[in-house]
Amino acid sequence: MAKQPKPEELAKVDYTPPMTAWMDTPAVLKPGNFCNAAKEKSLQLLDMPNPRTWSAKDDDWKLPDNWKEIVLEGLRERLDKYRSLRVFMDICVRCGACADKCHFFIGTGDPKNMPVLRAELLRSIYRKEFTTAGKILGRFAGAREMSLDVLKEWWYYFFQCTECRRCSVFCPYGIDQAEITMVGRELLNLLGLNIDWIMGPASACYHKGNHLGLEPHTFKSSIEFFLDDIEEITGIRPEPTFNRKGAEILFVTPSGDVFADPGTYTCMGYLLLFHELGLDYTWSTYASEGGNFGFFTSMDVAQKLNYKIYAEAKRLGVKWILGGECGHMWRVLNQYMDTWNGPADFLEVPTSPITGTRFDAAKSTKMIHIAEFTADLMRHGKLKLDPSRNDNKILTWHDSCNTARGMGFFEEPRYVLKKVVNNFYEMPENTIREKTFCCGSGSGLNASENMDIRLKGGLPRANAVKYVNEKFGVNFVGNICAIDRAALTTSIDYWAPGVRVTGLHELVGNALVMEGEKKRTSDLRGEPLPGCEAEE
Amino acid sequence: MGAIMSFVGVLALVLIAILGAKANLHLVFGVLFPYAAVLTLLIGLTVRVVRWAKSPVPFRIPTTCGQQKSLPWIKHSRIENPTTIWGVLVRMFFEVFLFRSLFRNTKIEMHKGPHLAQGSSKWLWMAGLAFHWSFLIILIRHLRFFTEEVPFAVSVTEYLDSFLQIGVPLLYMTDLVILGAITFLYFRRVIIPQVSYISLPADYFPLVLIFSIAGSGVLMRYFTKTHIVGVKAYTMSLVSLRPMMSMPEGVGTIFWVHLFLVCVLFVYFPWSKLVHMAGVFMSPTRNMANNSRIVRHVNPWQTKYKGRTYVDYENDFREKMISVGVPVEKQESESAEPAAEKE
Numbered sequence: 116m117a118k119q120p121k122p123e124e125l126a127k128v129d130y131t132p133p134m135t136a137w138m139d140t141p142a143v144l145k146p147g148n149f150c151n152a153a154k155e156k157s158l159q160l161l162d163m164p165n166p167r168t169w170s171a172k173d174d175d176w177k178l179p180d181n182w183k184e185i186v187l188e189g190l191r192e193r194l195d196k197y198r199s200l201r202v203f204m205d206i207c208v209r210c211g212a213c214a215d216k217c218h219f220f221i222g223t224g225d226p227k228n229m230p231v232l233r234a235e236l237l238r239s240i241y242r243k244e245f246t247t248a249g250k251i252l253g254r255f256a257g258a259r260e261m262s263l264d265v266l267k268e269w270w271y272y273f274f275q276c277t278e279c280r281r282c283s284v285f286c287p288y289g290i291d292q293a294e295i296t297m298v299g300r301e302l303l304n305l306l307g308l309n310i311d312w313i314m315g316p317a318s319a320c321y322h323k324g325n326h327l328g329l330e331p332h333t334f335k336s337s338i339e340f341f342l343d344d345i346e347e348i349t350g351i352r353p354e355p356t357f358n359r360k361g362a363e364i365l366f367v368t369p370s371g372d373v374f375a376d377p378g379t380y381t382c383m384g385y386l387l388l389f390h391e392l393g394l395d396y397t398w399s400t401y402a403s404e405g406g407n408f409g410f411f412t413s414m415d416v417a418q419k420l421n422y423k424i425y426a427e428a429k430r431l432g433v434k435w436i437l438g439g440e441c442g443h444m445w446r447v448l449n450q451y452m453d454t455w456n457g458p459a460d461f462l463e464v465p466t467s468p469i470t471g472t473r474f475d476a477a478k479s480t481k482m483i484h485i486a487e488f489t490a491d492l493m494r495h496g497k498l499k500l501d502p503s504r505n506d507n508k509i510l511t512w513h514d515s516c517n518t519a520r521g522m523g524f525f526e527e528p529r530y531v532l533k534k535v536v537n538n539f540y541e542m543p544e545n546t547i548r549e550k551t552f553c554c555g556s557g558s559g560l561n562a563s564e565n566m567d568i569r570l571k572g573g574l575p576r577a578n579a580v581k582y583v584n585e586k587f588g589v590n591f592v593g594n595i596c597a598i599d600r601a602a603l604t605t606s607i608d609y610w611a612p613g614v615r616v617t618g619l620h621e622l623v624g625n626a627l628v629m630e631g632e633k634k635r636t637s638d639l640r641g642e643p644l645p646g647c648e649a650e651e
Numbered sequence: 652m653g654a655i656m657s658f659v660g661v662l663a664l665v666l667i668a669i670l671g672a673k674a675n676l677h678l679v680f681g682v683l684f685p686y687a688a689v690l691t692l693l694i695g696l697t698v699r700v701v702r703w704a705k706s707p708v709p710f711r712i713p714t715t716c717g718q719q720k721s722l723p724w725i726k727h728s729r730i731e732n733p734t735t736i737w738g739v740l741v742r743m744f745f746e747v748f749l750f751r752s753l754f755r756n757t758k759i760e761m762h763k764g765p766h767l768a769q770g771s772s773k774w775l776w777m778a779g780l781a782f783h784w785s786f787l788i789i790l791i792r793h794l795r796f797f798t799e800e801v802p803f804a805v806s807v808t809e810y811l812d813s814f815l816q817i818g819v820p821l822l823y824m825t826d827l828v829i830l831g832a833i834t835f836l837y838f839r840r841v842i843i844p845q846v847s848y849i850s851l852p853a854d855y856f857p858l859v860l861i862f863s864i865a866g867s868g869v870l871m872r873y874f875t876k877t878h879i880v881g882v883k884a885y886t887m888s889l890v891s892l893r894p895m896m897s898m899p900e901g902v903g904t905i906f907w908v909h910l911f912l913v914c915v916l917f918v919y920f921p922w923s924k925l926v927h928m929a930g931v932f933m934s935p936t937r938n939m940a941n942n943s944r945i946v947r948h949v950n951p952w953q954t955k956y957k958g959r960t961y962v963d964y965e966n967d968f969r970e971k972m973i974s975v976g977v978p979v980e981k982q983e984s985e986s987a988e989p990a991a992e993k994e
């Protein structure tokens with residue numbers, strides 16, 4: 116990876132559009148702004164078209180001869196399948212309200228990163244092929260011919276959109292560029308034009324059960340690995356079970372929690388909580404992934420990857436499913452899972468065995484979010500908590516795009532965090548809740564070869580963090596998303612050094628006073644608790 | 652380019668109308684065009700709406716802008732994140748009549764530091780609202796030309812619109828507001844670099860066209876004082892499907908221009924971005940309830956997935972599972988027979 120410029124340098128964004136009209140300005144693929152091409156093997160595993168070794172840097176992308184036909188036919192098919200696409204192709208008035216709402220535009224100044232123009236990249240072809248005005252008036256009506264340059268432009272800019280939906284909040288018609296990007300990526304996938312950072316995890320998940328490609332024995336040992344740490348810190352050794360039939364609850368979380376810091380600390384938090392409750396739950400090595408990189412590929416692959424969750428719940432005979440902290444996972448679970456792979460009529464409406472609360476808001480999907488579950492426990496006073504153990508943390512909260520704008524998950528995590536943390540400050544109003552800024556690396560873009568664009572896209576979020584850091588001394592950003600935990604760590608380290616990233620249940624795990632625990636002196640990271648520094 | 656071209660285009664249209672008036676082609680400009688335009692508008696809009704409606708809504712994808720419905724003690728945002736049809740209706744009402752989403756508009760400001768600020772920016776919302784409401788009110792006022800007895804609602808609208816009681820004839824506020832708002836929207840498009848960069852000729856044209864329609868209307872009402880009784884006789888003859896064979900005396904050339912431009916707008920409407928008027932009602936991110944965890948949303952083209960199952964998985968990893976004590980369905984690995992999972 117090339118050395119990154121200084122933050123002050125990278126933040127010098129030039130917002131002046133080029134002199135040439137955008138249709139006359141072909142995309143230049145700048146290194147650092149795009150990802151490595153998907154590998155032949157991943158495509159084969161998932162039975163995707165045109166598997167081959169290729170690179171975006173080469174002139175020849177090794178496309179089938181009739182690629183244009185494939186793309187246009189694919190577009191026609193999707194216009195007939197998605198009203199969203201058809202309506203969004205037709206009704207944009209180019210008012211520009213969405214323009215400076217996209218973190219990639221803010222960070223790069225590249226006009227093609229304005230959501231409206233990102234949409235026009237596809238819309239111009241739609242006009243040419245599918246509208247009378249476009250056919251007759253051509254460029255006057257905003258139409259243009261499909262070409263190889265256009266295809267490359269699509270690839271470049273549809274993989275510079277994190278499908279975060281922020282633009283959709285501000286558009287007077289709710290035009291959602293994420294919808295358009297998703298269709299754009301589906302079309303690219305018809306030609307085998309995906310990126311490795313997405314197809315690698317997606318194919319691993321298909322074959323081995325999770326994005327990281329952990330095979331059953333490794334998945335199990337990764338979790339058991341935490342038990343040693345937990346025992347050392349608390350004196351208690353939880354006993355998680357795997358693929359256990361007859362458990363009451365199946366627990367599914369993104370595999371990043373099992374593998375990568377700081378998600379691992381959140382995972383330790385889950386284990387502590389479930390142990391303290393004596394929850395009758397099981398992990399699954401087969402459905403060992405809550406996230407869904409298929410969702411960044413095509414509806415088809417997404418459905419395939421998501422299939423395992425209900426299938427496994429059925430096989431194990433559990434009553435309901437509990438889901439861990441993840442962003443896009445929850446958009447999928449809320450807006451897609453039941454439609455793809457439901458109905459889950461073999462499950463029961465989730466009911467907390469501790470409080471008896473029935474979660475009617477998940478009456479059909481039978482799956483609830485761990486923050487809902489924990490909030491309910493706290494509301495009923497079922498947990499003994501010592502928030503002072505988190506007193507060395509001054510926290511702010513990052514709402515993840517997908518849970519924010521694809522679900523509306525705002526108060527549950529805030530309720531929980533206020534019970535376990537004493538120092539909490541919100542970021543500025545225009546950067547949180549439904550207006551939250553993307554971490555800059557969502558939708559499968561958190562590779563390392565595209566670090567330049569990730570940091571630029573991460574600027575708006577990180578800048579708001581920096582603001583509360585300077586104003587209130589904030590030193591931790593909390594969130595409920597595995598990708599955030601990985602991506603924010605990088606971008607915040609760059610833009611607002613000194614602030615660290617934590618999951619919600621890491622904080623819960625720290626504050627949880629467990630029966631029979633020893634006097635804790637360090638937190639789940641193994642760092643001294645407030646007041647215990649001297650003892651080290 | 653588009654900014655100037657649309658002027659030229661509309662100017663050409665005006666010239667055509669003037670030529671028509673001079674040649675007194677009443678049957679074409681006064682009868683054929685208006686009927687054809689109205690038909691095109693109605694049929695065109697129907698075609699568009701039907702075409703949208705024919706594409707299904709496979710997934711429930713509202714953009715949620717408030718707290719979801721979850722635990723009973725957490726305050727649910729019923730309008731910004733509706734779970735019922737009532738919530739959706741209220742949300743849509745705010746979108747359509749108050750441009751709720753546009754009201755959220757902010758503007759970025761990058762300061763040194765770097766420090767990025769999101770300033771409030773309501774100008775577009777104000778101008779947009781002013782333009783659309785004036786347009787609607789003017790449309791309602793025009794109903795007096797198409798009804799024998801002026802409906803009460805129309806008289807009330809006229810009364811309210813002219814409550815300033817200035818001038819003879821009384822000045823309608825919306826006439827000023829619409830011209831002002833369009834001017835603002837036009838210059839905004841020309842001046843803001845980003846907006847100018849995304850603008851197509853098709854974005855300037857309707858603004859200039861509607862400005863010219865409103866402008867010619869204003870000229871007739873306040874300056875050249877067209878023979879209103881004659882106009883009404885003419886419009887009523889169109890409504891009653893017994894069109895006059897010539898324009899009444901005293902109805903001047905400007906009326907021909909006004910009428911012709913309206914015809915152009917009607918014809919243009921269904922094939923342009925102006926269909927956003929109908930499309931906004933069909934936008935899935937706004938007109939759907941966020942209740943997909945409560946009620947299963949059915950996708951008409953969804954196929955059931957039958958593919959890599961647990962059995963396939965276990966067949967691939969059985970030894971490894973057994974080696975670490977993860978329970979398996981089958982103890983020893985038989986040569987993997989094509990096992991299908993029971994549904």
Ligand code: HEM
Pocket residue numbers: 208210287746747748750753775778779780782783786836837840854857858861925927928929931
């Ligand atoms: C349900 C009804 C409608 C809604 C919610 C709606 C909403 C909007 C919004 C939010 C904008 C963007 C703001 C702006 O640029 O002014 C806009 C633009 C526009 N609308 Fe509508 N509209 C509606 C009906 C109509 C109708 C009936 C017309 C008829 C001519 C129309 C003509 C236009 C034009 C010309 C623009 C472009 C303004 C520009 O270019 O800056 N709209 N509309």
Ligand code: SF4
Pocket residue numbers: 206207208209210211212213214230231285286287288289290
């Ligand atoms: S806010 Fe909506 S209508 Fe306006 S330019 Fe963006 S996508 Fe188009």
Ligand code: SF4
Pocket residue numbers: 216217218219228229230233275276277278279280281282283291292293296553
């Ligand atoms: S979905 Fe997010 S990343 Fe994509 S265009 Fe909209 S604001 Fe930008």
